[in-house]
Structures are given as structure tokens and as C-alpha cells.
Amino acid sequence: MAVSTIKLTDTQQKCVTFQPKGDLLIQGIPGSGKSSILLARAKFLKEKNSKDTVTVLTYSNALTNYVRQLSLKMHSTPLTAKTFHQWGQEMLRYTDYPHTRLIVGDLRKDTIKYAKNIVNKYSSNVNFPQMKESKRQDIALLTFLCDEIEWIKGSGIATREEYLSIKRSGRGTDIRVLKEHRNTIYDVLEKYNELLNRDRRRQGIDGDDLARILIEKSHQIPENIKPDHILVDEAQDLNTMQIKAISKMAKKSLTIGADKGQQIYRRTFSWKQAGVDIKGSRNIFLKQTFRSTKQIIRLANHFQEQDKLYIKDEDYQKAQEPEINGKVPELKKCENREAERAHILNQVRRLRASFPNDTIGIIGFSHDNLDEIKKVLDDKGIPVYRVKDNEVDIISPGVKLITFQSSKGLEFDHVIVTDLQKGKMPYKAPSPGEDENEFLSRERKKFYVAMTRAKKTLTIVSIKEYSSFINELNSGYFHLID
Numbered sequence: 477m478a479v480s481t482i483k484l485t486d487t488q489q490k491c492v493t494f495q496p497k498g499d500l501l502i503q504g505i506p507g508s509g510k511s512s513i514l515l516a517r518a519k520f521l522k523e524k525n526s527k528d529t530v531t532v533l534t535y536s537n538a539l540t541n542y543v544r545q546l547s548l549k550m551h552s553t554p555l556t557a558k559t560f561h562q563w564g565q566e567m568l569r570y571t572d573y574p575h576t577r578l579i580v581g582d583l584r585k586d587t588i589k590y591a592k593n594i595v596n597k598y599s600s601n602v603n604f605p606q607m608k609e610s611k612r613q614d615i616a617l618l619t620f621l622c623d624e625i626e627w628i629k630g631s632g633i634a635t636r637e638e639y640l641s642i643k644r645s646g647r648g649t650d651i652r653v654l655k656e657h658r659n660t661i662y663d664v665l666e667k668y669n670e671l672l673n674r675d676r677r678r679q680g681i682d683g684d685d686l687a688r689i690l691i692e693k694s695h696q697i698p699e700n701i702k703p704d705h706i707l708v709d710e711a712q713d714l715n716t717m718q719i720k721a722i723s724k725m726a727k728k729s730l731t732i733g734a735d736k737g738q739q740i741y742r743r744t745f746s747w748k749q750a751g752v753d754i755k756g757s758r759n760i761f762l763k764q765t766f767r768s769t770k771q772i773i774r775l776a777n778h779f780q781e782q783d784k785l786y787i788k789d790e791d792y793q794k795a796q797e798p799e800i801n802g803k804v805p806e807l808k809k810c811e812n813r814e815a816e817r818a819h820i821l822n823q824v825r826r827l828r829a830s831f832p833n834d835t836i837g838i839i840g841f842s843h844d845n846l847d848e849i850k851k852v853l854d855d856k857g858i859p860v861y862r863v864k865d866n867e868v869d870i871i872s873p874g875v876k877l878i879t880f881q882s883s884k885g886l887e888f889d890h891v892i893v894t895d896l897q898k899g900k901m902p903y904k905a906p907s908p909g910e911d912e913n914e915f916l917s918r919e920r921k922k923f924y925v926a927m928t929r930a931k932k933t934l935t936i937v938s939i940k941e942y943s944s945f946i947n948e949l950n951s952g953y954f955h956l957i958d
């Protein structure tokens with residue numbers, strides 16, 4: 477249903493017209509209308525005072541692109557929608573901070589490795605924690621350090637004393653991190669920060685420093701540049717510092733849409749820690765879904781209930797089963813990749829013949845596999861698009877290929893989830909030092925997110941060796957295809 481034609485429920489409408497001052501947190505299950513509400517609220521705020529500036533922020537490029545496309549459908553003038561990192565970098569231009577190049581990905585890893593080697597060589601008291609794996613110790617240690625530094629920066633820990641005394645959540649028990657280890661980790665962090673400031677080739681700011689710098693320099697950003705209203709979609713993907721930075725920058729109101737059941741990145745925060753005021757009527761929970769059929773939600777709900785960690789979370793709410801009936805989801809077990817591709821091709825052909833005006837989303841684990849599937853469909857003359865760049869039209873009918881991560885926030889009439897294979901979904905192992913249960917919980921959420929992108933039909937494709945998640949699906953809620 478086009479966003480412009482839906483009739484919002486009273487609760488949704490209450491969120492849209494909630495007083496244009498202060499914070500509002502809208503939590504809700506998949507398909508409960510969080511994005512729709514944010515777009516309608518953005519319109520409402522603009523209409524209430526045409527001089528006010530309104531910015532929508534998300535975490536991923538695909539979702540930002542989708543929000544822009546939806547807003548074009550319902551607003552006469554398009555909304556300003558950006559990822560947190562795009563927007564943050566733009567804000568930094570108004571400060572005296574000289575380096576705005578973001579150090580991310582391989583360059584970040586390489587710089588941390590360099591810092592680690594310097595500490596290892598020159599510090600008098602080096603004590604790295606022992607990695608579990610006997611082989612490839614170095615690689616494991618580097619991954620561990622990269623994750624730990626991300627956590628320190630994302631949590632806003634600013635001093636060695638704070639790091640030495642803080643209780644570290646989200647770490648497993650396989651790697652023991654003692655006080656002396658923490659001292660060495662902090663040495664690496666300090667050396668890394670030094671390199672970011674001084675070393676020509678590596679100069680810039682770590683992607684996770686952006687939020688902290690925005691907070692520190694916010695007074696330098698001219699008032700007319702700061703948005704009056706900020707709306708954040710899928711806020712569960714941001715960390716404490718990023719929410720804090722956004723909150724500081726919003727002059728009049730901050731509206732947040734989130735669902736912890738779809739939290740697929742390693743984040744630990746509470747709204748309170750992030751400085752969001754959600755007392756009383758400022759915290760709304762939506763339990764009714766408008767996207768999927770009863771049959772899809774039943775399967776997804778049952779699968780979510782297998783996540784013993786999440787169902788204990790204070791923010792867990794079970795989705796209400798919708799009234800609307802549809803086809804029972806299908807599961808196809810394939811002996812090999814060839815069989816997988818043949819089944820997807822068949823399925824796409826059937827869907828296109830029956831529903832030429834619908835969207836079909838194929839959700840998979842890796843870009844490589846999606847490229848292979850694209851090739852198979854291309855060869856048969858089926859137009860198909862990879863949703864990884866900004867140009868792809870996500871809303872119009874057609875076949876779209878997307879990864880589990882990037883599918884969040886999006887929806888398709890028909891969804892084919894593939895790569896349910898051992899080692900892919902769930903991924904083969906947690907990162908070094910990561911809590912096994914938290915890792916599995918996040919992997920489950922990825923699959924749950926993928927399933928709940930479907931509006932009308934859902935097909936799950938598993939490839940030998942089959943994913944353990946397949947055994948967690950309630951066999952009464954799907955058809956096994958021969």
C-alpha cells in the first residue's frame with residue numbers, strides 16, 4: 477500500500493502529532509509502521525512551522541535511500557535523509573576540527589595493527605590477552621582489539637581509569653581480560669589515536685570518534701545549521717554516543733523509531749544512558765503489524781521465541797498475529813548451489829508471471845552469492861537489481877537482491893531468503909572474545925529481520941549442510957517443498 481494512502485491508527489496518529497518539543501521514542505515490532513509514522517511526523521512538523529528544518533537519520537545507505545524514495549511519494553518536497561556518518565561529517569565542516577576524513581574498514585584495521593606492533597615493540601609492560609584459537613593468534617588478537625576499541629569509543633569511555641574500572645558487557649568467557657591486559661589494550665588505543673593525529677598516511681578520525689567530536693564541538697556549529705527536528709529510523713543500530721550526539725544537535729525535537737528485536741549489530745545501550753527522555757507518554761510501543769500475513773508472522777514469531785536471550789530483554793514484545801491471511805511460507809532444502817539457483821530461478825519466474833506488478837526481494841548472506849544469482853537471472857533475461865548503491869529504485873516492481881544486513885527497514889511483496897547454510901547463517905563463529913549467546917541471538921535476529929520483510933509470500937532456501945536455524949522453525953508453520 478502506498479504510504480500516502482494508508483489510514484494511520486489512532487496510536488500511530490498520536491505519534492505523528494505528538495507535541496513538537498522534546499523526545500519521543502516509538503518502539504514497535506516489524507511492520508508496525510515506525511518508518512511510516514516518522515515520515516508522516518516529518519511532514520507534520522514541517523507543516524506546523526514551515527521555517528523549521530527537519531532531518532531524518534538512519535544507519536545504513538540502503539535504508540536512507542528507501543526513506544528518500546518513500547518521502548518523494550508522500551511529500552511535495554523531498555525530505556533531507558542521511559546516514560548518521562554522512563550527516564555528522566557535514567556538521568563537522570562547521571567546526572575548527574581540521575581532519576574530517578573518516579578512517580574505517582581496512583585502513584582502520586591496518587592502523588590499529590600498526591599501533592599494536594609499536595606497543596608490542598616499545599612498551600615495557602606488554603600484556604595482551606591470550607586468544608582461544610591456537611592457530612592464527614595474531615589475526616584473532618587484531619580482530620579482538622578492533623572490536624574492543626570500537627566498544628570503548630562507542631560507549632564514550634574517555635580515560636584509562638574509566639576503562640580499567642568499567643564492567644564490560646557483551647564479552648564471552650573464552651578470553652580472560654585481566655587488569656594488566658586492559659592496560660595494554662589502552663596503550664594500543666592511545667597509540668592508535670596518536671597515529672590518527674600525527675601520521676600523514678593514517679591521519680583522520682576513527683568512524684567511532686565522530687559522535688564524540690560532534691558533542692565536544694557542537695557549540696561551534698552555527699545554530700541555523702543544526703536541525704530543529706531530527707527523526708531517527710532503526711535507532712537500535714546506533715550506539716550510545718551517536719544517539720547522544722544526535723540528541724545534542726536537535727534544537728526542538730528528537731523522534732526515535734527502534735526495535736531491539738532487529739538489533740543486528742553489537743550494541744549495548746539504554747535510552748537513559750544515551751540521554752533520551754522517554755518518561756511517560758514519550759515512550760510508545762506498537763505491537764500490531766501491517767506488513768505481513770498471519771502465516772509469515774506466525775513462523776517468524778515462533779522462531780524469535782527460540783532466542784532465549786532476547787525474550788528476557790525488557791524491550792521484548794511478541795508481535796500480535798495479523799488478521800490478513802496468505803500462503804503458508806515454503807522451505808526448500810537444496811543439495812547444492814546449483815539446485816539453489818535453479819529453485820530461485822523457478823520461483824522468480826512463477827512470481828513474475830502471477831504478480832507482474834509486485835516487488836520480489838532476494839535476501840542472502842554474501843555479495844558474491846548475490847552476484848552469482850544475478851548472473852543466473854540476467855542470463856535468462858530477467859531484469860534484476862542489486863540494492864547496494866544509491867541509485868536503485870527499491871519501491872518499484874521488480875526483482876531486487878540484497879544482503880541480510882541491508883534489508884533492514886525495507887519490504888517486498890515476495891521474499892526469498894537464501895544462504896540458510898551452515899557457516900553462513902548462523903555465521904561460522906563469534907568474533908574472538910565475543911559472547912556466544914549474544915552472537916547467536918544477533919544471527920537469529922538477522923534471519924528474523926529477513927523473514928519479516930515479506931508482505932505476501934515467503935520462501936526460505938537452505939543449502940547443504942543445512943543451517944541449524946532450519947531445525948528451529950516450527951514444522952507446522954511452513955510447507956517443505958520437494
Ligand SMILES: Nc1ncnc2c1ncn2[C@@H]1O[C@H](COP(=O)(O)OP(=O)(O)OP(=O)(O)O)[C@@H](O)[C@H]1O
Binds near residue numbers: 504735
Ligand atoms: N495503519 C496502517 N494501515 C495500513 N497499512 C499500514 C499502516 N501503518 C503502516 N502500514 C504499512 O505497513 C507496512 C510497514 O510499515 P513500516 O515500514 O512503516 O513499518 P516499520 O515499523 O518501520 O517496519 P520495520 O521495523 O520492519 O522496518 C508498510 O507497507 C506501511 O505502508
